[in-house]
Amino acid sequence: MTREFLFFPSNAVANQLVAGVPTAVRAALALKERGDLREGPKLLIAAQDGWIPSDWTKSEFARLLPDVRWEAVEVPVDGSQGETEAIDAVELLCGSYVGSPQKALRSLGANILKATGKSSDGLVSRYLNRPISRSISRVLLKIPGVTPIHATGLAAFTGLLMAAALLFGGAHGLIAGAILFHAASVIDGVDGEIARATMRSSQFGAKLDTITDGITNLAFLCLASLNLYWQGEVEAASYGAIGLGILATGLTALGLRSIAVGGPFTFDAVKNNFRARPSKVTTFLAAITSRDVYAAIFALTFALGFAEGMLIIFACAVGFWLIVVLIVLIKTHQ
Incomplete structure (x- = not known):
C-alpha cells in the first residue's frame, strides 16, 4: 500500500504565502478535504532543495491542522521513497499551470482573495x-x-x-x-x-x-x-x-x-x-x-x-x- 507525500519544487515555494497561509499548509488542507490524510502515519513533506518549515508555517499547521502529524523528508533520487508516491503540491492546489510555481500560487492567492x-x-x-x-x-x-x-x-x-x-x-x-x-x-x-x-x-x-x-x-x-x-x-x-x-x-x-x-x-x-x-x-x-x-x-x-x-x-x-x-x-x- 503506497503512502503519499507532498513534493515542492523548493523550500521557498513550500513556505510561500498564498493569501496569508503557507503553501505547505494549504496543500495539506487540500489533501484532507479530498480524504487522503489518513490517521496514524505522518504526512511526509519534501522540497527539492530540502524543506525547512518557517515559524509561521509551523504555527499555521498547529492552528489549521492540529491533529495532523507531519515530517520533513529528503527527496528520493528516483522520485519515490519506499512505498510512497509523490504528489506535486502546486499541481494539487492550482491544477495544471503554465509558468513558474510562484506565479501560479500568486494567481491562486488572488482568486482566494477575490472570493472573500x-x-x-x-x-x-x-x-x-x-x-x-x-x-x-x-x-x-x-x-x-x-x-x-x-x-x-x-x-x-x-x-x-x-x-x-x-x-x-x-x-x-x-x-x-x-x-x-x-x-x-x-x-x-x-x-x-x-x-x-x-x-x-x-x-x-x-x-x-x-x-x-x-x-x-x-x-x-x-x-x-x-x-x-x-x-x-x-x-x-x-x-x-x-x-x-x-x-x-x-x-x-x-x-x-x-x-x-x-x-x-x-x-x-x-x-x-x-x-x-x-x-x-x-x-x-x-x-x-x-x-x-x-x-x-x-x-x-x-x-x-x-x-x-x-x-x-x-x-x-x-x-x-x-x-x-x-x-x-x-x-x-x-
Whole structure:
C-alpha cells in the first residue's frame, strides 16, 4: 500500500504565502478535504532543495491542522521513497499551470482573495471599495503573522486621523475628515477579507468590527457637526446634531436587540429582515443605507461644499430609518 507525500519544487515555494497561509499548509488542507490524510502515519513533506518549515508555517499547521502529524523528508533520487508516491503540491492546489510555481500560487492567492467578497456588499463596496480593500489585503497578506485584528486596528487608526482632522483642521479638516471617513469604510473591508482568506472568522472579530464601525460613524457625525459649529455654521451643525441623536437612538435599539437574541453582535437586524422578505423596495433601501454608500456620499458632498445640504438630507433620512427600525423591532419581538 503506497503512502503519499507532498513534493515542492523548493523550500521557498513550500513556505510561500498564498493569501496569508503557507503553501505547505494549504496543500495539506487540500489533501484532507479530498480524504487522503489518513490517521496514524505522518504526512511526509519534501522540497527539492530540502524543506525547512518557517515559524509561521509551523504555527499555521498547529492552528489549521492540529491533529495532523507531519515530517520533513529528503527527496528520493528516483522520485519515490519506499512505498510512497509523490504528489506535486502546486499541481494539487492550482491544477495544471503554465509558468513558474510562484506565479501560479500568486494567481491562486488572488482568486482566494477575490472570493472573500460578500453577497451583501452595497454598490459602492462592490465596484469601488472592494478593489481597493483587496489591494490592501493582498499587501498585508504577504506579511507572516498578519491577522484580521491588525486590519481592524488600521481601520481604527484611520478613524483617529479622521477625528484629528475634524477637530483641528477647520474648513479644510472638514473635507479631509469626510474623505478619511470614506477611507475607513474602505479599510473596514480588509479585516473580513483577511479573516475569510485565512480561515480566521470569529464571533469576537465580527463583534469588534461592528463596534469599531459604530464608533467611527458616530464620531464622524459628532465631530463634523462640532467642526461646523466652530466655523460659525450653527444651523448646519444643528442638523448634524439632530441626525446624530436619531442615529444613536436607532443603533442603541438595534444593539440591545442583538444582545437580547444572542449570537454575533450586529446592527443589521433591519437589513436581515429585508433580506428575509426580498422585494425591489427593501433591496433598494438596504443598498442605499449601507455604510459604503453613505460614507462615499458624505465624502463627495462635503468635498464639493454641500455639507449643510447633506446634513439636512441625512437628518430626514435617519428619521425615516428610525421609524423603520422601530417597526421591524416591534414586529419581530419575541
